[in-house]
Amino acid sequence: MSQEIILAGFGGQGVMSMGQLLAYAGLVEGKQVSWIPSYGPEMRGGTANCSVTISDEEVSSPIIAEPDTLIVLNRPSLEKFEQDVKPGGRLLINSSLIDIEPQRQDLQVLKLPVNELAQEKLGNTRVSNMIILGAFIELTRSVTLESVLGALKKVLPEYRHNLIPLNRRALETGMKVAKTEILHLRSCG
Amino acid sequence: MRPVFHRPEALTAIKTHYCPGCTHGIIHRLIAEVIDELGVREETIGVSPVGCSVLAYSYFNLDMQQAAHGRAPAVATGIKRVHPQKVVFTYQGDGDLAAIGTAEIVHAAARSEKITTIFVNNAIYGMTGGQMAPTTLLRQKSMTSPKGREAAPQGYPIRVSEMLATLDGAAYIARVSVHNPQEVSKAKKAIKTAFEYQMAGIGFALVEVLSTCPTNWGCTPTESLKWLVENMLPVYPLGVKKMQREVSI
Amino acid sequence: MAKVLMKGNEALAEAAIRAGCRYFFGYPITPQNEIPEYLAKRLPEVGGVFVQAESEIAAINMVYGAAGAGARVMTSSSGPGISLKQEGITYIAGAELPCVIVNIQRGGPGLGGIQPAQSDYFQAVKGGGHGDYKLLVLAPATVQEMVDLMGKAFDLADEYRNPVMILGDGILGQMMEPVELTEQNHTQRTEKPWATTGAKGRSPNVITSLFLDPVELEKHNLHLQTKYDRMSQETLWENYKTKDAELVLVGYGTSARIAKAAVDQAREQGIKAGLFRPISLFPFPKNALQEACKQANHVLTVEMSMGQLVEDVRYNLEFKVPVHLYGRVGGMVPTTRSVLEEVKRWVNSGEGGGNL
Structure with missing residues (x-):
């Protein structure tokens, strides 16, 4: 089993850290993982993306040309990567910031207004990215919630561990929304 | 009977390749005497440059490293950071230090590396056969300024000591000459001070020594001493340019 | 750990x-x-x-x-x-x-x-x-x-x-x-008696x-x-499925990983591909490369250059096997799919051959 994910958005939306967290969660589960960032001359505000592979076997090529899942937090990222997604793959869209429809008909699409959800349910838009990550783990089961929380403990410095409960709630919010949406998709499909 | 004059221990018995009348030999000896007097011959590592003194490592009875052109201050930085308790000095000419190695000397001084630099300024490239140096005087003829150096387009001579003295990291900067016994004696004192500054851990120290090059200046040794006094001293005034008890790093 | x-x-x-x-x-x-x-x-x-x-x-x-x-x-x-x-x-x-x-x-x-x-x-x-x-x-x-x-x-x-x-x-x-x-x-297991440490009790270094x-x-x-x-x-290298390989990919670093993925995909399609990955580039593992390419009709280097490694591969195989290049440059990275296409192109070309 191997899951290849591209995560993309504006710099500052937490795309890189979300990818790292995912990779670390895979590592916590004893899987083979890799994380590659895009890197460019822009330091802040530009588009950022990273590629994460979580696999049961050795990751031969860490370069992802055709992701199984694409997670996009802004419109330019959707436009840039949509065509690359594997046929029948998954697409997670931050509909708070993306007001266009995807072109592809073969993808399993999940739209989440994560900015609003973060504001309404958690009163903090800074954990928007964690909501979409929660939706991703519910959809793919690539890693468990516990592994992500375990990874958080490792990547956050000790004095930031007070943020873990908030992040947990954000992840759970995403999981719940995804579950409802999946049921909805099934009943429609 | 007690000998009153002998070869310093810090010099080898090898006969130098320097031209007759060249003052490199005097300067070598002064450094060696200072090292002997300070009792640090076995604690000292020297860095020789590219230029006439490229073979200095054969003449000093010390551990030596030969550096690429202009890079002696960087090489000395590497040595000193590994052996902070040892004495490290560079011996550099004007082309080496003030042209191709300008960045290295400026930044070694800016970092206040605890090294000592002996900068030999004879206003010409010696080893390569008398080309214009960064310290060549205006109107001075050389192989690459055959009509005499002109400010346009060849630029003005660089006063290294004054320039480096403006840096906060420079602890001791002096310009001396070796054209007569009194000045030789003063030069030795300055060189000793520069080594003492290093040993006290105060900071970067440099002594610029005005030197002769009879061969490439096209004159006799005696004439060259006179030429130095008449032409170099007005442009390169002698004296201590900076003497700071402490540098704040 | x-x-x-x-x-x-x-x-x-x-x-x-x-x-x-x-x-x-x-x-x-x-x-x-x-x-x-x-x-x-x-x-x-x-x-x-x-x-x-x-x-x-x-x-x-x-x-x-x-x-x-x-x-x-x-x-x-x-x-x-x-x-x-x-x-x-x-x-x-x-x-x-x-x-x-x-x-x-x-x-x-x-x-x-x-x-x-x-x-x-x-x-x-x-x-x-x-x-x-x-x-x-x-x-x-x-x-x-x-x-x-x-x-x-x-x-x-x-x-x-x-x-x-x-x-x-x-x-x-x-x-x-x-x-x-x-x-x-x-x-630091190696003694360095030649180092400049100050000539204490010895002749200068x-x-x-x-x-x-x-x-x-x-x-x-x-x-x-x-x-x-x-x-x-001191040569170092890695062989991957080269034993029976009729086409051997050669690459180092990141390119080798992409080539490895291409080997797996080629094998799934019945193509006998393998990968030779030099780890020491100097000294070049010449004998190991020759051994890995024993069965090969084609050798294909994958590199992020206009063709540099390919010259050493040709030279070290003594020009006995056709050695081709697939290179991407300027920061463009080869994809597994494009490498696979190159593999198929050469396998299906009918040319090649030679023996080591």
Whole structure:
């Protein structure tokens, strides 16, 4: 089993850290993982993306040309990567910031207004990215919630561990929304 | 009977390749005497440059490293950071230090590396056969300024000591000459001070020594001493340019 | 020890410290900045020295000084910076000083770009500066291998009194992978009686690459050549499904990983493909390459350059097998699919053949 994910958005939306967290969660589960960032001359505000592979076997090529899942937090990222997604793959869209429809008909699409959800349910838009990550783990089961929380403990410095409960709630919010949406998709499909 | 004059221990018995009348030999000896007097011959590592003194490592009875052109201050930085308790000095000419190695000397001084630099300024490239140096005087003829150096387009001579003295990291900067016994004696004192500054851990120290090059200046040794006094001293005034008890790093 | 997730650049820097390196001299350049940044923080913690030099040239000459003084020392950079360092590198090779130089390659020529490339291969394996000399060149393909080769690099440098280059690329430097940082005991096993430490109770040591007498300089060059010949025992490589391979892919570093994925996909389609991955680029694992290509009708190099490794592969296979090139440049990275297409193209071409 191997899951290849591209995560993309504006710099500052937490795309890189979300990818790292995912990779670390895979590592916590004893899987083979890799994380590659895009890197460019822009330091802040530009588009950022990273590629994460979580696999049961050795990751031969860490370069992802055709992701199984694409997670996009802004419109330019959707436009840039949509065509690359594997046929029948998954697409997670931050509909708070993306007001266009995807072109592809073969993808399993999940739209989440994560900015609003973060504001309404958690009163903090800074954990928007964690909501979409929660939706991703519910959809793919690539890693468990516990592994992500375990990874958080490792990547956050000790004095930031007070943020873990908030992040947990954000992840759970995403999981719940995804579950409802999946049921909805099934009943429609 | 007690000998009153002998070869310093810090010099080898090898006969130098320097031209007759060249003052490199005097300067070598002064450094060696200072090292002997300070009792640090076995604690000292020297860095020789590219230029006439490229073979200095054969003449000093010390551990030596030969550096690429202009890079002696960087090489000395590497040595000193590994052996902070040892004495490290560079011996550099004007082309080496003030042209191709300008960045290295400026930044070694800016970092206040605890090294000592002996900068030999004879206003010409010696080893390569008398080309214009960064310290060549205006109107001075050389192989690459055959009509005499002109400010346009060849630029003005660089006063290294004054320039480096403006840096906060420079602890001791002096310009001396070796054209007569009194000045030789003063030069030795300055060189000793520069080594003492290093040993006290105060900071970067440099002594610029005005030197002769009879061969490439096209004159006799005696004439060259006179030429130095008449032409170099007005442009390169002698004296201590900076003497700071402490540098704040 | 448990695995941790680390960036290649940072893992490599940590591995250097664990290999006993206490001195780093460098200058900022993308995509290797995490190395100096990490060491600026870590070296003082272990009693080491970090100096950000005024230039790449100064940095490599500081390495020269520190290496001559007997220390385990390193520097790192990327293409444009490595070009600037060539002066110092040839002096270090000429004076026979041990040190490690890391090149996290980016696209060239000139200022080029900052995305990954492998176009500094010739510069790394053929000398790079003036004069006849060679570096030992090691090319890791994973973050773990970056760590594992670091200790080896310092040991080889000391053993041969020669600069060793770790040749990575922007992807390896920037990517994160799980890595196990083994506790290494590399506290400088090699004695360095030649180092300049102050001539206490012995005759002076001189570090130089100057030999004005042609007889002496030729003798010195012959001595260096003997050393480079002796290095041939240090070859490192990886074979992947080459035993029955009719087409052998050859690549190093990141390209080799992409090629490996292509091998698996080709095998799924019934194509007998394999991968030969040189880990030491100098010395080049000639015998191993020949062995790996025994059954091959075609050899295809995959590289992020216009064709540099391909020349060494042709030469080392003694032109007995057709060797083709698939190269992407400028920061463009080959995809598994495009490599697979090249594989199919040559397999279906009906040409090829030859025997080793």
